[in-house]
Amino acid sequence: MIIKGLKFIDLFAGIGGFHQALNSFGAECVFASEWDDHAAKTYAINYGLKPKGDITKIDENDIPQHDILCAGFPCQAFSISGKQKGFEDARGTLFFDIARIVHHHQPKLLLLENVRNFQRHDGGNTLRVVVQTLDDLGYSVDYKVLNASQYGLPQNRERIYFVCFRKDVVMDTFSFPSPQKHKIQLKDFLEKKPEVKPVVRSDIDMYKDYQPQEDADGNIVLPNKPIQIGRVNKGGQGERIYDIRGHAITLSAYGGGVGSRTGLYQVDKVIRKLSPRECARIQGFPDSFKIVSKITQAYKQFGNSVAINVLKAILCQIEK
Template structure:
């Protein structure tokens, strides 16, 4: 943390004092927020033009931004409500995401080609929908999704009509709330007139981690029609050498990551108790030449899902935040500027970057292919009109 001396003229100082008093905030936070906002605007205005534009909703720490930027995309808007994730995002991209997306008007979001969102999974109420259906009245996504964060994804899609979108969620989305959540999502996206494709894909093969997530991709029917297919063929992008745990481990690790005797005894007793009951609950200590369990946001609590064996006579240890970053496929130059606890939560909530990069490539390729087909049809129609006019002149 650095300190900076700042001189203000009397009028500006009085305005600042009034604002901080009325809003219950410190002058330091106001000035910091103002500077961050200014730097973010400058970053956007100076950013080179990409081959396409995209927005990053429920952005977390920017894993999906990295993926789409690698395909030549330019991020024109981002949103993330968690202030610690915002800090990590800003420290890596020099851009502060806007906060609560529910408070952002659709018209204030820039036009974009692709919408990207890792939206939270919430249950939907179907009482009102069922009533309307029984009365023979049509329902739209607003009736079905109001009160959930998925509604905000839908309202932005409806208002901005991106060429395509990619959504990411937990693999159990289809079974969530007895299948109702998935039913509402599919129907809502269909009513918005998008051709939708979905697949559950494991990050294993890109990184040494078993991590299944559902990816939902859609393309605008009003622009492209629906006479096309989309394949989640990511296998060709997997590295030839299958990544294993030892690939991401640091050679020297601080002793603070080693479990205390008390915590290690607790985890062993907990595992033994559940094993006796025939349950599979317990800590995970993967082989160095294998893969880990799924890294979760609760990893900071005890690290039990992924423990690193340190040999006889020494308690196992947690992964370090940098090792968690590697486990999710983040580049080595990705900055970790928050506490270990916050970092564990952030990486546990994030995505497998190389997997999303592969899907992003497929989405962009399909979008370009569909755009080219439309352009080809336009040129063909122009030639037909020209030939028709030529024939009419000759006939005359």
């Protein structure tokens, strides 16, 4: 399947991670939906397309015809237990809105993303309902947990990705992209002069300096994972300090602690959080992407975003 020239819709769009990836392959976005006003504003400024609001209130007849449906849909609880009724079981959940749009428009391809633990949610029942519903609607369903750390982004971010072809379009089982062997470090994604205040506290506890290993040729072996080198207070969530020669922890839309949402890092002997621009970079957004919200909202938006490089790797595999 060649992506260029195809039309897609962007549901639960956030700030457009799916849009970034698909647009880079030449696809055209014809509709977007996002209920959060701050994220929708960022989306509109960057793509020239104003997202519609709450998808539960949008009639599927009012959505343009499309080839690809994208959705980083929320993991809303499924209030059933092993009834095995597929489409009927999905009613009352946000996934049902995806299902009703798919039922009406029958796009060729569905690209879905969710948190890693989605497959274990409600004892695996939620995943079963999703797979059965899509199968009943005429789609093959392949899914896999992928980590952004293995696809060119210095962030430990594991998410489950679904690639669903309409059965009359593609008959073969889809193979997800293999992890990339290229080693990277957070250090190379940092701003030279970020507008982030350093953490100045008396309860910072630094461990022994991290000593990277070298290979037989004397080259530094980058670990491609976060490296904790200290802590603030008791070292709880948002209180751990990491080395920039490793990777960032998972960006989050929420969280507590002095390093909430991004984690803490030692940069030039200063302890600080990542800046919004640095968060954008480790999610795969180019520096041309406009950050228009205040810092708290910006952190939330990037914490909610999909990792663009992972999507691009999946799209490459789809074209193969």
